[in-house]
Amino acid sequence: xxxxVLIHGAWHTGAELEPVASLIRAMGHDVxxxxxxxxxxxxxxxxxxxxxxxxxxxxxxxxxxEDVILVGHSYGGMVITGVADRVLxxxxxxVYWNAFVPNDGESLLDMGLPHQRAAMEALAAERxxxxxxxxxxVWREAFINDGDLELAQRAYNALNPHPMQTFRDKISLSxxxxxxxxxxxxxxxxxxxxxxxxxxxHPRLSEKLGLFRLVQIPGSHxxxxxxxxxxxxxxxxxxxx
Amino acid sequence: xxxxVLIHGAWHTGAELEPVASLIRAMGHDVxxxxxxxxxxxxxxxxxxxxxxxxxxxxxxxxxxEDVILVGHSYGGMVITGVADRVLxxxxxxVYWNAFVPNDGESLLDMGLPHQRAAMEALAAERxxxxxxxxxxVWREAFINDGDLELAQRAYNALNPHPMQTFRDKISLSxxxxxxxxxxxxxxxxxxxxxxxxxxxHPRLSEKLGLFRLVQIPGSHxxxxxxxxxxxxxxxxxxxx
Amino acid sequence: xxxxVLIHGAWHTGAELEPVASLIRAMGHDVxxxxxxxxxxxxxxxxxxxxxxxxxxxxxxxxxxEDVILVGHSYGGMVITGVADRVLxxxxxxVYWNAFVPNDGESLLDMGLPHQRAAMEALAAERxxxxxxxxxxVWREAFINDGDLELAQRAYNALNPHPMQTFRDKISLSxxxxxxxxxxxxxxxxxxxxxxxxxxxHPRLSEKLGLFRLVQIPGSHxxxxxxxxxxxxxxxxxxxx
Numbered sequence: 001x002x003x004x005v006l007i008h009g010a011w012h013t014g015a016e017l018e019p020v021a022s023l024i025r026a027m028g029h030d031v032x033x034x035x036x037x038x039x040x041x042x043x044x045x046x047x048x049x050x051x052x053x054x055x056x057x058x059x060x061x062x063x064x065x066e067d068v069i070l071v072g073h074s075y076g077g078m079v080i081t082g083v084a085d086r087v088l089x090x091x092x093x094x095v096y097w098n099a100f101v102p103n104d105g106e107s108l109l110d111m112g113l114p115h116q117r118a119a120m121e122a123l124a125a126e127r128x129x130x131x132x133x134x135x136x137x138v139w140r141e142a143f144i145n146d147g148d149l150e151l152a153q154r155a156y157n158a159l160n161p162h163p164m165q166t167f168r169d170k171i172s173l174s175x176x177x178x179x180x181x182x183x184x185x186x187x188x189x190x191x192x193x194x195x196x197x198x199x200x201x202h203p204r205l206s207e208k209l210g211l212f213r214l215v216q217i218p219g220s221h222x223x224x225x226x227x228x229x230x231x232x233x234x235x236x237x238x239x240x241x
Numbered sequence: 242x243x244x245x246v247l248i249h250g251a252w253h254t255g256a257e258l259e260p261v262a263s264l265i266r267a268m269g270h271d272v273x274x275x276x277x278x279x280x281x282x283x284x285x286x287x288x289x290x291x292x293x294x295x296x297x298x299x300x301x302x303x304x305x306x307e308d309v310i311l312v313g314h315s316y317g318g319m320v321i322t323g324v325a326d327r328v329l330x331x332x333x334x335x336v337y338w339n340a341f342v343p344n345d346g347e348s349l350l351d352m353g354l355p356h357q358r359a360a361m362e363a364l365a366a367e368r369x370x371x372x373x374x375x376x377x378x379v380w381r382e383a384f385i386n387d388g389d390l391e392l393a394q395r396a397y398n399a400l401n402p403h404p405m406q407t408f409r410d411k412i413s414l415s416x417x418x419x420x421x422x423x424x425x426x427x428x429x430x431x432x433x434x435x436x437x438x439x440x441x442x443h444p445r446l447s448e449k450l451g452l453f454r455l456v457q458i459p460g461s462h463x464x465x466x467x468x469x470x471x472x473x474x475x476x477x478x479x480x481x482x
Numbered sequence: 483x484x485x486x487v488l489i490h491g492a493w494h495t496g497a498e499l500e501p502v503a504s505l506i507r508a509m510g511h512d513v514x515x516x517x518x519x520x521x522x523x524x525x526x527x528x529x530x531x532x533x534x535x536x537x538x539x540x541x542x543x544x545x546x547x548e549d550v551i552l553v554g555h556s557y558g559g560m561v562i563t564g565v566a567d568r569v570l571x572x573x574x575x576x577v578y579w580n581a582f583v584p585n586d587g588e589s590l591l592d593m594g595l596p597h598q599r600a601a602m603e604a605l606a607a608e609r610x611x612x613x614x615x616x617x618x619x620v621w622r623e624a625f626i627n628d629g630d631l632e633l634a635q636r637a638y639n640a641l642n643p644h645p646m647q648t649f650r651d652k653i654s655l656s657x658x659x660x661x662x663x664x665x666x667x668x669x670x671x672x673x674x675x676x677x678x679x680x681x682x683x684h685p686r687l688s689e690k691l692g693l694f695r696l697v698q699i700p701g702s703h704x705x706x707x708x709x710x711x712x713x714x715x716x717x718x719x720x721x722x723x
Contacts, residue, residue: 141424141454149482183623190431193455200444203682213623214675216700218457241631382665382695390723431672434696441685459698 002069002092002239004031007056009074009099010167011134011159013039017073020224023232034059036079038163045131045161049107049169053082060090069239071095074194074221075162077205078108078171084180085173093183095238097231098192098201098221101208104173108166111205113196124164131161142193144222155225178210185238186212187231189219213238243310243333243480245272248297250315250340251408252375252400254280258314261465264473275300277320279404286372286402290348290410294323301331310480312336315435315462316403318446319349319412325421326414334424336479338472339433339442339462342449345414349407352446354437365405372402383434385463396466419451426479427453428472430460454479484551484574484721486513489538491556491581492649493616493641495521499555502706505714516541518561520645527613527643531589531651535564542572551721553577556676556703557644559687560590560653566662567655575665577720579713580674580683580703583690586655590648593687595678606646613643624675626704637707660692667720668694669713671701695720 004024006017014033021031037055038047056079060068070091072080077099084091100108109117124132134143139159140152147155177184186206195201206212215238217223223231245265247258255274262272278296279288297320301309311332313321318340325332341349350358365373375384380400381393388396418425427447436442447453456479458464464472486506488499496515503513519537520529538561542550552573554562559581566573582590591599606614616625621641622634629637659666668688677683688694697720699705705713 138452141426141452145454145456146478185623191455191457193453211620211623212675213627214673215627216673237628379693382667382693386695386697387719432696432698434694 002029003065003067004029004069004071004235004239005060005065006031006033006235007036007070007072007076007079008033008039009076010162011039012073013160016155016158017224019228020232020235023228024235027232027236032063036076038166039160043163045129045163046165047163048165049078049082049171052163052166053079053086056080056083057086060087065090067092069093069095071097071235071239072099073097073224074099075108075166077101078166081173081177082171084177084182085175088180088182091182093185093239094177094180095185095187095235096206096209097187097235097238098189098194099205101177101205102171102173103176103208105170107168107170109168110170113199116196120164120167127161129161130163130165132164132167133161134159142221144220144225145193146191146220147222147226151225155222177208183241184209184212185215187215187217187234187238189221189223189231190216191219192221194221243270244306244308245270245310245312245476245480246301246306247272247274247476248277248311248313248317248320249274249280250317251403252280253314254401257396257399258465260469261473261476264469265476268473268477273304277317279407280401284404286370286404287406288404289406290319290323290412293404293407294320294327297321297324298327301328306331308333310334310336312338312476312480313340314338314465315340316349316407318342319407322414322418323412325418325423326416329421329423332423334426334480334482335418335421336426336428336476337447337450338428338476338479339430339435340446342418342446343412343414344417344449346411348409348411350409351411354440357437361405361408368402370402371404371406373405373408374402375400383462385461385466386434387432387461388463388467392466396463418449424482425450425453426456428456428458428475428479430462430464430472431457432460433462435462484511485547485549486511486551486553486717486721487542487547488513488515488717489518489552489554489558489561490515490521491558492644493521494555495642498637498640499706501710502714502717505710506717509714509718514545518558520648521642525645527611527645528647529645530647531560531564531653534645534648535561535568538562538565539568542569547572549574551575551577553579553717553721554581555579555706556581557590557648559583560648563655563659564653566664567657570662570664573664575667575721575723576659576662577667577669577717578688578691579669579717579720580671580676581687583659583687584653584655585658585690587652589650589652591650592652595681598678602646602649609643611643612645612647614646614649615643616641624703626702626707627675628673628702629704629708633707637704659690665723666691666694668696669716669720670696670698671703671705671713672698673701674703676703
């Protein structure tokens with residue numbers, strides 16, 4: 001039995017990963033799906049990246065987690081990198097799933113293109129509480145492109161406004177991911193076009209891990225909704241020794 | 242029931258898309274496969290791009306088509322872009338299938354490499370009627386690489402000489418594809434090596450669509466012959482709302 | 483019935499290709515899996531590239547092989563290129579399987595990145611007999627990423643120290659692969675991360691073949707261990723006329 005902690009992406013909570021988690025549990029493993037600070041009901045949308053990371057460190061310490069396979073989806077890659085830099089002794093392997101891989105001093109927005117950053121800031125400026133919401137057409141075409149319209153709408157309704165500051169904050173690391181002394185895997189869904197097309201998740205971000213294991217499967221950025229069985233198996237293949 | 246109009250690529254007619262069309266019809270949809278001017282029996286091989294585009298606009302107007310999912314394969318991407326620029330009110334969504342995506346003032350040859358353009362012009366110079374024929378070895382290795390030799394030969398025999406001028410003519414558009422106010426999808430067959438290898442169909446051409454939906458499937462440029470079932474399903478997934 | 487000769491990669495012998503060979507034989511073909519000089523039990527680990535190539539030319543001549551589909555895996559691409567340059571009349575088609583494709587004057591190390599070359603030389607310097615051994619973590623994560631740990635260890639135990647000089651020697655060719663007058667195919671396993679991630683096998687190396695047929699399948703560099711059925715079918719699809 002292996003122990004998995006799945007860290008969701010922006011606009012999500014741990015609840016959206018439950019269908020994936022329950023499939024991994026059915027294979028005999030222990031799986032937890034905590035929600036990052038800033039995405040929990042009632043959290044201030046002014047939450048920054050350090051607080052977000054701290055909330056998962058606290059979760060691991062409170063639950064006494066050891067030997068954890070820590071999986072981060074998308075924005076969750078920022079969080080698991082920060083967590084690993086602080087409590088590496090609790091972690092057996094890091095699994096990035098179409099996730100951002102930051103080096104010391106980089107923000108999530110630093111890994112996108114200038115015109116995307118501007119578009120994100122314009123969206124955030126439309127709201128007054130520090131959060132950003134993804135327009136439905138972007139979600140439908142570029143995030144959940146392998147689902148039908150009904151599923152796209154149902155999944156969209158489950159999202160929560162995301163704290164924009166977590167995208168702007170530059171991460172502070174004592175060790176960059178390539179130098180972290182732990183096993184690392186990258187799961188790449190091959191139809192994921194949520195990253196800039198000419199700057200894809202793999203290999204642009206994956207190669208920042210140094211030596212890593214690649215697992216690829218067909219699917220969009222939101223495969224947790226469209227094919228939970230496929231991503232559950234990929235997490236197993238990426239997480240095993 | 243959705244309405245599909247499938248626009249074939251160079252050297253083809255609508256007839257070669259019938260196996261795909263009949264599979265989509267079997268799923269309950271209306272599908273038409275007109276042949277572009279220049280590829281119909283008896284057409285002058287001096288036909289240019291503007292005439293080719295005009296012939297499909299006329300087809301849509303004569304049939305009173307509305308709410309059409311307009312699908313273009315390869316060279317057909319030039320045609321559907323020109324059609325959309327003129328009669329966007331008849332179109333529900335544009336689907337590019339390993340297709341060229343031109344901006345205003347670009348020709349199909351402008352999207353290739355200089356040595357390919359020279360090779361194409363050399364082939365066209367071998368003939369006196371304005372047409373170009375693809376040599377069988379190129380067809381067999383780089384267009385229908387996922388079929389066996391018998392299928393490759395049978396499909397080759399169905400081809401017609403293509404009017405070279407349609408490759409040279411620069412398209413005239415009032416609006417570039419990225420700015421067209423309509424849903425857009427790109428189907429990419431992952432073993433399609435008919436485009437220059439270091440300048441692949443996706444993302445080099447797909448990203449000219451702006452916001453678009455990606456659908457990817459295994460297959461060569463000529464998947465309409467080798468796996469009509471697979472491309473029929475991809476057209477459905479790309480064409481739905 | 484077609485005749486296949488499968489040429490293994492570095493650290494391997496022909497024996498590791500037997501599971502693939504027997505599947506191809508079961509489809510009615512003749513398949514041989516000779517071992518390159520330098521990898522046979524008792525061979526000097528100071529063997530260079532010219533001797534390695536010569537050993538396969540001798541094999542083809544001694545067995546009177548004609549009309550051969552010559553398949554090279556990884557380092558085996560260096561060998562089949564050198565063989566084809568010398569005895570092209572014995573060859574029906576060349577099949578490169580995640581293989582190096584050298585032009586005249588290039589070594590295998592010339593096709594990697596400078597930091598990789600340095601890492602390889604450092605590994606070779608640890609040994610006194612001219613050979614190089616791959617560290618298990620690199621093998622497990624970057625070569626056999628689609629297998630489980632037990633298979634990764636079992637396969638690792640079958641490897642033999644590889645003669646480093648075969649990686650350093652620049653090949654001498656009278657004709658570069660793109661100009662060889664023979665059919666050529668490239669099999670690319672899509673999860674193969676043994677090559678530098680930003681310089682992948684396909685299209686960086688494949689396009690050196692000129693006109694070629696692409697066959698792609700899911701799998702790691704060591705698919706001969708993890709999915710012999712899948713690579714056997716790919717060899718058939720790549721090797722047929």
